[in-house]
Amino acid sequence: MSDSDKILELERRLQEASKTNDALRALISAGDNYISNERYDLAIAGTDCGIWERNFVTGEIYRSERFMEIMGYEPGDLLPGSQIIDDAIHPDDFERRRVALDAHIECGTPFDEEFRIRRRSGEYIWVHAQGQATWDENGKPARWAGSLSEITERKQIEEALQESEQRYRGLIESSGLGIHIARVGGGRLFMNATLVRLLGYETSQEVYDLPNYRLLATHDQEKAVDYHKAAAEFRDGY
Numbered sequence: 668m669s670d671s672d673k674i675l676e677l678e679r680r681l682q683e684a685s686k687t688n689d690a691l692r693a694l695i696s697a698g699d700n701y702i703s704n705e706r707y708d709l710a711i712a713g714t715d716c717g718i719w720e721r722n723f724v725t726g727e728i729y730r731s732e733r734f735m736e737i738m739g740y741e742p743g744d745l746l747p748g749s750q751i752i753d754d755a756i757h758p759d760d761f762e763r764r765r766v767a768l769d770a771h772i773e774c775g776t777p778f779d780e781e782f783r784i785r786r787r788s789g790e791y792i793w794v795h796a797q798g799q800a801t802w803d804e805n806g807k808p809a810r811w812a813g814s815l816s817e818i819t820e821r822k823q824i825e826e827a828l829q830e831s832e833q834r835y836r837g838l839i840e841s842s843g844l845g846i847h848i849a850r851v852g853g854g855r856l857f858m859n860a861t862l863v864r865l866l867g868y869e870t871s872q873e874v875y876d877l878p879n880y881r882l883l884a885t886h887d888q889e890k891a892v893d894y895h896k897a898a899a900e901f902r903d904g905y
Contacts (some may be wrong), residue, residue: 792814
């Protein structure tokens with residue numbers, strides 16, 4: 668499986684996780700004082716999500732077995748408190764996650780975040796977290812529940828692809844050849860600095876804004892038309 672296929676598969680799993688969280692929100696909004704473990708298990712059946720709930724009124728906390736597994740705990744281990752979980756968030760991601768959580772609790776802004784969290788073994792993993800709170804008649808948060816999915820593999824693939832793209836772009840930009848990528852039928856997608864300089868312009872945007880005929884000598888117009896006809900036969904149309 669290629670890296671791009673892996674990303675698509677991981678995104679599909681994230682979409683499943685999102686649907687699971689939608690189901691949890693429906694359960695939460697139903698008004699139960701506390702959702703039973705059995706109903707949670709039904710909501711997450713067939714997914715790879717970890718589930719949590721915290722009741723602010725009673726202090727009761729629920730975390731599914733998958734949640735504990737993601738965090739590196741074994742069945743039967745003591746349930747980690749909320750402070751332990753908060754302390755496990757990567758220092759570089761802590762403030763962003765806190766701001767998003769406060770915005771949800773205070774204003775109802777959707778909580779949908781990706782951040783790093785430390786497992787019990789000490790290693791950091793990437794997770795995708797979604798949550799939903801409910802509020803009492805005084806506007807105070809009563810309950811807080813949501814899902815957690817590990818996305819470390821997806822993040823690693825994305826970073827590798829980004830590094831590869833940067834290296835490729837660096838080679839293209841430093842090339843002594845003028846390189847131009849355009850869409851058949853109109854629209855320039857990329858032009859390296861060498862070609863911009865060869866054409867006598869300061870920036871690539873100046874060239875992007877010009878119609879094609881401004882870049883061609885009159886006696887080469889027919890040749891250019893033939894070229895575009897040939898290019899149109901390429902599979903991707905580039």
